[in-house]
Amino acid sequence: MNARSFLAGVAIIGLAAPAFAHAFLGHAAPAAGETLATAPKQVALTFSEQLEPTFSGVTVADSAGQDVEAGHAIVAGESMSVTLKPLVPGTYRVTWHAVSVDTHRTEGAYSFTVKP
């Protein structure tokens, strides 16, 4: 196999099909490990792929494990978000799961802190 054939093969593999992939977290607000002076009003996550709304979601809990969402998560396109109840100072845990439109599942969790 010469170099040209190899590159052509690579191009075919990489470009020939409409591809979908695992939805990896690309951006989070608040971010993982962030300490905030002001309580956030929502958690917003952006992913690398389009999400399947029925099977994707996010929850936020305080250090006692009590949910602090003010409503259901909104999942649209590559993003999901959830509005929060007024948060008191403390540490909160964000837990998300995402199913991309080709059904590959990913999940993750992180904490952020609201300063007194």
Added chain:
Amino acid sequence: MSIPASHRRAAILVAALLVPAAANAHGVIGARFFPATISSDDPFAADELALPTITIFNHETDTDFDYSKSIFPGFAIDFGMGYVDANPPGGGHASGFSNLDVAPAMELFRSPEHEFIFSAGVDWEIGGSGSRSVADRSSTFTPTIKYGKGFGDLPDEMALLRPLAVTGTVGFAITGAGSNSIAWAGAVEYSLLYLQNNVRDQGFSNFVAHLTPIVEYSFTSPVDAGGGGETTGTFNPGLIWSGQYTQLAIEAIVPANRASGDNVGVIAQLHFYIDDIFPDTLGKPLFGGK
């Protein structure tokens, strides 16, 4: 009306094959993404293609390809072959194709909560399938167990160690030539993606966040009575960049002792996640996929 047991079993089998399931694809378990290791096997049964893997070590250049096809979820068969170009210091250049490797593997246990996976397989190097000049005439069977473990379940005080993960394999190589050995290999890796998304946002760029520093190792220990030689192997420190559909990896090859080699080599690989590139055709299991 009662349904015969044989019909019930058939119905259950058909249902199992037809019911859509969330895909368990390459290297993802729980919150952990394991990149495909290049010097040792990883424990996942997935649709993947490594083309090429280029190894320059011990006066030899190998160019290999490896294709793994899932047959049903959690079970895949891996096919590998390569081209060897050997230039030993004393002369006697030799080149040709290596033997074909066929390696079925099955995932036996998954714990997403603990980012743990355990699998088992057999590697069959088919003797005589390669070029006479560089490949063994006799076959080698290597029953192997494999595992992967991420440390995302460590307590908060050890949060910066959560991006760590290990993989490993232990196999018993049975050769037709009669010299059996234990093949043990694995990897220790630190995922910057895990650090960024699950522990502490470091403000990494998208490119940096997808890097995984890694040290792989690969050893062979003879087990035959009568002195079959000493343990040989290498440590391979390197870096893997994992994208959405492909990954690039490069590692140094550092011999562990004098018997393992007399210089530092290099291994590099371009890898394709076929399950992500062709999710509805080539990239799904032949039976029981979504």
